[in-house]
Amino acid sequence: MAHESNPNDTIPVIDISSSSAEVAQQVLDAASSHGFLFIKNDGITIPPKDISDMFELSRQYFQQPDEQKSEFAIHSEKAGGINRGWVKMQGESLDPEGQKQGDPKEAFNIGTPPPNQSLQPLPSPISTSSPLISRFQTSCHTLCTRILTLLNIALQIPDSDYFSSRHDQSLGPSGTIFRMLYYPASRKPKHSEKRESIRAGAHSDYGSLTLLFRLPGQPGLELYQQATNTWIPVPVNPSPLTLAEPPILVNIGDLLSFWTGGMLKSTVHRVAFTGDEAQEERYSMAYFCHPLDDAALEAVPGPVIRGFVESGKGGAELERQRERLGLQKGVEEVLTAKQHLDRRLKVTYRLKN
Protein backbone atom coordinates (compact mmCIF):
# COMPACT_ATOMS: atom_id res chain seq x y z
CA MET A 1 0.00 0.00 0.00
CA ALA A 2 1.33 3.39 -0.95
CA HIS A 3 0.67 4.94 2.45
CA GLU A 4 1.98 2.12 4.62
CA SER A 5 5.45 2.88 5.96
CA ASN A 6 8.18 0.27 5.86
CA PRO A 7 10.71 -0.37 8.64
CA ASN A 8 13.51 1.38 6.75
CA ASP A 9 11.63 4.64 6.48
CA THR A 10 12.86 7.34 8.77
CA ILE A 11 10.95 10.43 9.76
CA PRO A 12 12.08 13.17 7.34
CA VAL A 13 13.54 16.52 8.43
CA ILE A 14 11.78 19.14 6.31
CA ASP A 15 13.03 22.66 5.70
CA ILE A 16 9.92 24.82 5.39
CA SER A 17 11.70 28.12 4.72
CA SER A 18 10.03 28.03 1.31
CA SER A 19 6.32 27.31 0.90
CA SER A 20 6.75 25.70 -2.49
CA ALA A 21 4.47 22.97 -3.79
CA GLU A 22 7.37 20.56 -3.38
CA VAL A 23 7.84 21.35 0.32
CA ALA A 24 4.06 21.14 0.83
CA GLN A 25 4.08 17.69 -0.76
CA GLN A 26 6.91 16.54 1.54
CA VAL A 27 4.85 17.62 4.56
CA LEU A 28 1.76 15.82 3.25
CA ASP A 29 3.73 12.66 2.44
CA ALA A 30 5.15 12.47 5.97
CA ALA A 31 1.79 13.33 7.56
CA SER A 32 0.00 10.65 5.56
CA SER A 33 2.59 7.90 6.06
CA HIS A 34 4.35 8.27 9.44
CA GLY A 35 1.99 10.83 10.98
CA PHE A 36 5.27 12.35 12.28
CA LEU A 37 7.71 14.81 10.73
CA PHE A 38 10.64 16.93 11.84
CA ILE A 39 10.71 20.62 10.96
CA LYS A 40 14.14 22.16 10.64
CA ASN A 41 14.50 24.83 13.31
CA ASP A 42 15.22 28.05 11.41
CA GLY A 43 16.27 29.78 14.63
CA ILE A 44 13.67 32.52 14.12
CA THR A 45 10.14 31.09 14.21
CA ILE A 46 10.74 29.54 17.63
CA PRO A 47 14.01 31.03 18.95
CA PRO A 48 16.28 28.35 20.49
CA LYS A 49 16.90 30.70 23.45
CA ASP A 50 13.16 30.73 24.22
CA ILE A 51 13.11 26.92 24.05
CA SER A 52 16.00 26.64 26.52
CA ASP A 53 14.54 29.35 28.78
CA MET A 54 11.25 27.45 28.85
CA PHE A 55 13.05 24.22 29.81
CA GLU A 56 14.85 26.10 32.59
CA LEU A 57 11.56 27.50 33.86
CA SER A 58 10.06 24.02 33.79
CA ARG A 59 13.00 22.65 35.79
CA GLN A 60 12.61 25.38 38.43
CA TYR A 61 8.88 24.79 38.65
CA PHE A 62 8.91 21.00 38.99
CA GLN A 63 11.72 21.10 41.60
CA GLN A 64 9.31 22.62 44.10
CA PRO A 65 7.65 20.48 46.77
CA ASP A 66 4.34 18.81 45.88
CA GLU A 67 2.47 20.80 48.56
CA GLN A 68 3.31 23.97 46.72
CA LYS A 69 2.47 22.62 43.27
CA SER A 70 -0.84 21.17 44.42
CA GLU A 71 -2.17 24.69 45.05
CA PHE A 72 -2.75 24.94 41.31
CA ALA A 73 -4.03 21.38 40.83
CA ILE A 74 -5.43 20.42 37.43
CA HIS A 75 -9.10 21.40 36.86
CA SER A 76 -9.17 23.52 40.07
CA GLU A 77 -10.71 26.95 40.03
CA LYS A 78 -7.47 28.44 41.25
CA ALA A 79 -5.62 27.00 38.23
CA GLY A 80 -8.17 28.44 35.79
CA GLY A 81 -10.55 25.47 35.42
CA ILE A 82 -10.79 22.46 33.14
CA ASN A 83 -7.53 21.04 31.79
CA ARG A 84 -5.37 23.77 33.34
CA GLY A 85 -2.78 23.40 36.09
CA TRP A 86 -0.62 20.75 37.72
CA VAL A 87 -0.97 16.99 37.20
CA LYS A 88 0.71 15.11 40.02
CA MET A 89 2.91 12.01 39.69
CA GLN A 90 0.76 9.12 38.39
CA GLY A 91 -2.13 11.56 38.20
CA GLU A 92 -3.13 10.42 34.72
CA SER A 93 -2.84 7.38 32.54
CA LEU A 94 -2.53 7.83 28.79
CA ASP A 95 -3.18 4.13 28.28
CA PRO A 96 -5.80 3.22 30.89
CA GLU A 97 -6.34 -0.26 29.42
CA GLY A 98 -2.68 -1.18 29.17
CA GLN A 99 -1.42 0.18 32.49
CA LYS A 100 -2.16 -0.70 36.08
CA GLN A 101 -0.81 2.56 37.46
CA GLY A 102 -0.78 6.14 36.24
CA ASP A 103 2.14 7.44 34.21
CA PRO A 104 5.25 8.15 36.36
CA LYS A 105 5.33 11.81 35.32
CA GLU A 106 4.10 15.26 36.27
CA ALA A 107 2.69 17.93 33.99
CA PHE A 108 1.61 21.55 34.01
CA ASN A 109 -1.00 22.68 31.46
CA ILE A 110 -1.33 26.23 30.23
CA GLY A 111 -4.24 27.15 27.97
CA THR A 112 -4.37 29.81 25.30
CA PRO A 113 -6.32 32.75 26.69
CA PRO A 114 -9.51 33.59 24.75
CA PRO A 115 -9.28 36.82 22.69
CA ASN A 116 -8.57 39.89 24.84
CA GLN A 117 -8.03 37.90 28.00
CA SER A 118 -4.85 37.27 29.92
CA LEU A 119 -3.15 34.00 30.81
CA GLN A 120 -4.73 31.76 33.44
CA PRO A 121 -3.53 32.31 37.04
CA LEU A 122 0.02 30.95 37.25
CA PRO A 123 2.09 29.79 40.23
CA SER A 124 5.59 30.95 41.04
CA PRO A 125 8.09 30.88 39.33
CA ILE A 126 6.08 30.47 36.13
CA SER A 127 4.11 33.64 36.89
CA THR A 128 7.21 35.82 36.69
CA SER A 129 7.81 34.64 33.13
CA SER A 130 4.39 35.21 31.60
CA PRO A 131 5.81 37.34 28.72
CA LEU A 132 8.11 34.41 27.80
CA ILE A 133 5.21 31.95 27.99
CA SER A 134 2.92 34.09 25.85
CA ARG A 135 5.67 34.62 23.30
CA PHE A 136 6.42 30.90 23.22
CA GLN A 137 2.75 29.98 22.76
CA THR A 138 2.45 32.53 19.96
CA SER A 139 5.54 31.27 18.14
CA CYS A 140 4.38 27.65 18.48
CA HIS A 141 1.06 28.67 16.99
CA THR A 142 2.77 30.51 14.14
CA LEU A 143 4.66 27.32 13.27
CA CYS A 144 1.47 25.23 13.45
CA THR A 145 -0.27 27.69 11.13
CA ARG A 146 2.58 27.43 8.62
CA ILE A 147 2.42 23.64 8.65
CA LEU A 148 -1.37 23.72 8.25
CA THR A 149 -0.97 26.12 5.33
CA LEU A 150 1.49 23.74 3.65
CA LEU A 151 -1.00 20.89 4.10
CA ASN A 152 -3.67 23.21 2.66
CA ILE A 153 -1.50 23.70 -0.46
CA ALA A 154 -0.70 20.02 -0.96
CA LEU A 155 -4.34 19.04 -0.44
CA GLN A 156 -5.34 21.61 -3.09
CA ILE A 157 -8.07 23.08 -0.93
CA PRO A 158 -9.62 25.94 -2.96
CA ASP A 159 -9.74 28.31 0.04
CA SER A 160 -6.04 28.93 0.80
CA ASP A 161 -6.91 29.84 4.42
CA TYR A 162 -9.22 26.88 5.01
CA PHE A 163 -7.17 25.39 7.87
CA SER A 164 -5.44 28.57 9.09
CA SER A 165 -8.67 30.57 9.52
CA ARG A 166 -10.19 27.69 11.47
CA HIS A 167 -7.19 27.82 13.83
CA ASP A 168 -7.08 31.62 14.17
CA GLN A 169 -7.11 32.00 17.92
CA SER A 170 -7.85 35.70 17.75
CA LEU A 171 -11.36 34.72 16.63
CA GLY A 172 -12.48 32.60 19.57
CA PRO A 173 -11.71 29.93 22.15
CA SER A 174 -10.04 26.63 21.27
CA GLY A 175 -8.84 23.49 23.03
CA THR A 176 -5.18 24.41 22.43
CA ILE A 177 -2.96 23.52 25.38
CA PHE A 178 0.71 24.01 26.07
CA ARG A 179 2.10 21.38 28.43
CA MET A 180 5.35 21.13 30.35
CA LEU A 181 6.22 17.55 31.27
CA TYR A 182 8.53 16.17 33.91
CA TYR A 183 9.48 12.51 34.20
CA PRO A 184 11.34 11.97 37.50
CA ALA A 185 14.30 9.60 37.72
CA SER A 186 13.14 6.07 38.37
CA ARG A 187 13.89 4.62 41.76
CA LYS A 188 15.98 1.46 41.91
CA PRO A 189 13.77 -1.62 41.88
CA LYS A 190 13.92 -3.92 44.88
CA HIS A 191 15.23 -7.47 44.23
CA SER A 192 12.01 -9.12 43.19
CA GLU A 193 10.55 -6.09 41.39
CA LYS A 194 10.54 -5.61 37.68
CA ARG A 195 11.82 -2.23 36.59
CA GLU A 196 9.11 0.09 35.34
CA SER A 197 9.32 0.25 31.58
CA ILE A 198 6.85 2.94 30.54
CA ARG A 199 6.96 6.66 31.35
CA ALA A 200 3.94 7.73 29.28
CA GLY A 201 1.48 5.09 28.12
CA ALA A 202 0.67 4.36 24.48
CA HIS A 203 -1.74 6.96 23.11
CA SER A 204 -2.52 9.17 20.15
CA ASP A 205 -2.88 12.92 20.56
CA TYR A 206 -6.30 14.53 20.32
CA GLY A 207 -6.03 17.75 18.36
CA SER A 208 -4.79 18.88 14.94
CA LEU A 209 -1.02 19.07 15.35
CA THR A 210 1.36 18.55 18.26
CA LEU A 211 4.77 20.20 18.47
CA LEU A 212 7.14 18.30 20.73
CA PHE A 213 10.30 19.69 22.32
CA ARG A 214 12.85 17.37 23.92
CA LEU A 215 16.39 17.68 25.21
CA PRO A 216 19.49 16.05 23.72
CA GLY A 217 20.48 13.04 25.82
CA GLN A 218 16.86 12.46 26.93
CA PRO A 219 15.39 9.97 24.46
CA GLY A 220 12.50 7.64 25.19
CA LEU A 221 9.82 8.60 22.69
CA GLU A 222 8.74 5.66 20.55
CA LEU A 223 6.14 5.39 17.85
CA TYR A 224 4.10 2.35 17.03
CA GLN A 225 4.54 0.89 13.59
CA GLN A 226 1.53 -1.13 12.71
CA ALA A 227 3.02 -2.82 9.63
CA THR A 228 5.71 -4.49 11.74
CA ASN A 229 3.98 -4.41 15.14
CA THR A 230 7.07 -2.78 16.65
CA TRP A 231 8.01 0.34 18.60
CA ILE A 232 10.44 2.63 16.79
CA PRO A 233 12.57 5.07 18.86
CA VAL A 234 12.41 8.68 17.68
CA PRO A 235 15.79 10.42 18.12
CA VAL A 236 15.88 13.93 19.63
CA ASN A 237 18.20 15.08 16.87
CA PRO A 238 18.28 12.68 13.91
CA SER A 239 21.26 14.47 12.35
CA PRO A 240 23.50 16.07 15.00
CA LEU A 241 26.34 16.62 12.53
CA THR A 242 24.31 18.78 10.20
CA LEU A 243 21.70 20.27 12.53
CA ALA A 244 23.08 22.47 15.31
CA GLU A 245 19.64 22.73 16.90
CA PRO A 246 17.38 19.69 17.26
CA PRO A 247 14.55 19.96 14.74
CA ILE A 248 11.01 20.35 16.05
CA LEU A 249 9.03 17.14 16.06
CA VAL A 250 5.48 17.43 14.77
CA ASN A 251 2.76 14.83 14.84
CA ILE A 252 -0.77 14.61 13.55
CA GLY A 253 -3.56 14.31 16.13
CA ASP A 254 -6.81 12.38 15.99
CA LEU A 255 -8.91 15.38 15.06
CA LEU A 256 -6.96 16.12 11.88
CA SER A 257 -6.95 12.45 10.94
CA PHE A 258 -10.73 12.29 11.39
CA TRP A 259 -11.22 15.59 9.52
CA THR A 260 -9.20 14.38 6.52
CA GLY A 261 -11.09 11.10 6.21
CA GLY A 262 -8.12 9.13 7.58
CA MET A 263 -5.64 10.47 5.01
CA LEU A 264 -3.41 12.05 7.66
CA LYS A 265 -2.30 9.52 10.24
CA SER A 266 -2.53 9.94 13.98
CA THR A 267 0.18 7.55 15.10
CA VAL A 268 0.21 5.86 18.49
CA HIS A 269 3.28 6.73 20.56
CA ARG A 270 4.62 6.35 24.10
CA VAL A 271 7.60 7.25 26.27
CA ALA A 272 9.68 4.31 27.48
CA PHE A 273 12.65 4.01 29.79
CA THR A 274 15.63 3.35 27.55
CA GLY A 275 18.85 1.48 28.32
CA ASP A 276 21.45 3.59 30.07
CA GLU A 277 19.24 6.55 30.73
CA ALA A 278 16.81 4.41 32.71
CA GLN A 279 17.55 6.23 35.94
CA GLU A 280 17.65 9.75 34.62
CA GLU A 281 15.03 12.43 34.90
CA ARG A 282 13.53 13.72 31.68
CA TYR A 283 11.82 16.94 30.59
CA SER A 284 9.73 17.61 27.53
CA MET A 285 7.22 20.21 26.34
CA ALA A 286 4.27 19.74 24.02
CA TYR A 287 2.11 22.28 22.22
CA PHE A 288 -1.22 20.67 21.37
CA CYS A 289 -2.81 22.79 18.65
CA HIS A 290 -6.59 22.56 18.26
CA PRO A 291 -9.01 24.30 15.88
CA LEU A 292 -11.47 26.88 17.18
CA ASP A 293 -14.15 25.24 19.32
CA ASP A 294 -16.90 25.94 16.79
CA ALA A 295 -14.97 24.77 13.69
CA ALA A 296 -17.15 22.21 11.88
CA LEU A 297 -15.28 19.03 10.99
CA GLU A 298 -17.08 18.56 7.68
CA ALA A 299 -15.47 17.03 4.59
CA VAL A 300 -12.33 18.97 3.66
CA PRO A 301 -12.98 20.39 0.17
CA GLY A 302 -10.66 19.80 -2.79
CA PRO A 303 -9.72 16.97 -5.14
CA VAL A 304 -7.05 15.31 -3.01
CA ILE A 305 -9.17 14.39 0.01
CA ARG A 306 -12.14 13.65 -2.25
CA GLY A 307 -10.01 11.24 -4.32
CA PHE A 308 -8.60 9.64 -1.20
CA VAL A 309 -12.02 9.10 0.36
CA GLU A 310 -13.46 7.72 -2.89
CA SER A 311 -10.56 5.27 -3.17
CA GLY A 312 -11.60 3.79 0.18
CA LYS A 313 -7.96 3.78 1.33
CA GLY A 314 -8.72 5.65 4.52
CA GLY A 315 -11.36 3.19 5.66
CA ALA A 316 -9.37 1.41 8.37
CA GLU A 317 -7.85 4.59 9.80
CA LEU A 318 -11.20 6.37 9.79
CA GLU A 319 -12.85 3.42 11.50
CA ARG A 320 -10.18 3.59 14.22
CA GLN A 321 -10.85 7.30 14.64
CA ARG A 322 -14.61 6.73 14.84
CA GLU A 323 -14.03 4.05 17.46
CA ARG A 324 -11.93 6.46 19.53
CA LEU A 325 -14.91 8.82 19.40
CA GLY A 326 -17.53 6.21 20.22
CA LEU A 327 -19.39 6.94 16.94
CA GLN A 328 -21.79 4.28 15.73
CA LYS A 329 -21.11 2.44 12.48
CA GLY A 330 -22.83 4.00 9.50
CA VAL A 331 -23.99 7.09 11.41
CA GLU A 332 -22.58 10.20 9.76
CA GLU A 333 -22.66 13.39 11.76
CA VAL A 334 -20.67 16.59 11.52
CA LEU A 335 -18.93 17.30 14.82
CA THR A 336 -17.47 20.61 15.87
CA ALA A 337 -13.90 20.64 17.20
CA LYS A 338 -15.29 21.11 20.72
CA GLN A 339 -17.62 18.12 20.35
CA HIS A 340 -14.73 16.06 18.98
CA LEU A 341 -12.54 16.85 21.98
CA ASP A 342 -15.36 16.25 24.46
CA ARG A 343 -16.18 12.87 22.88
CA ARG A 344 -12.50 11.88 22.72
CA LEU A 345 -12.00 12.71 26.41
CA LYS A 346 -15.23 10.98 27.36
CA VAL A 347 -14.22 7.72 25.66
CA THR A 348 -10.67 7.88 27.09
CA TYR A 349 -11.86 8.47 30.63
CA ARG A 350 -14.96 6.27 30.21
CA LEU A 351 -17.23 9.07 31.42
CA LYS A 352 -20.98 8.52 31.34
CA ASN A 353 -22.16 11.94 30.20
Ligand SMILES: O=C(O)CCC(=O)C(=O)O
Ligand atom coordinates in the same frame (compact mmCIF):
# COMPACT_ATOMS: atom_id res chain seq x y z
O1 LIG B 1 7.34 13.45 26.51
C1 LIG B 1 7.30 13.09 25.33
O2 LIG B 1 8.34 12.94 24.66
C2 LIG B 1 6.00 12.79 24.65
C3 LIG B 1 4.77 13.20 25.42
C4 LIG B 1 3.50 12.95 24.69
O3 LIG B 1 3.44 12.21 23.75
C5 LIG B 1 2.27 13.63 25.12
O4 LIG B 1 2.28 14.25 26.19
O5 LIG B 1 1.27 13.58 24.39
Ligand SMILES: [Fe+2]
Ligand atom coordinates in the same frame (compact mmCIF):
# COMPACT_ATOMS: atom_id res chain seq x y z
FE1 LIG C 1 1.49 12.42 22.74
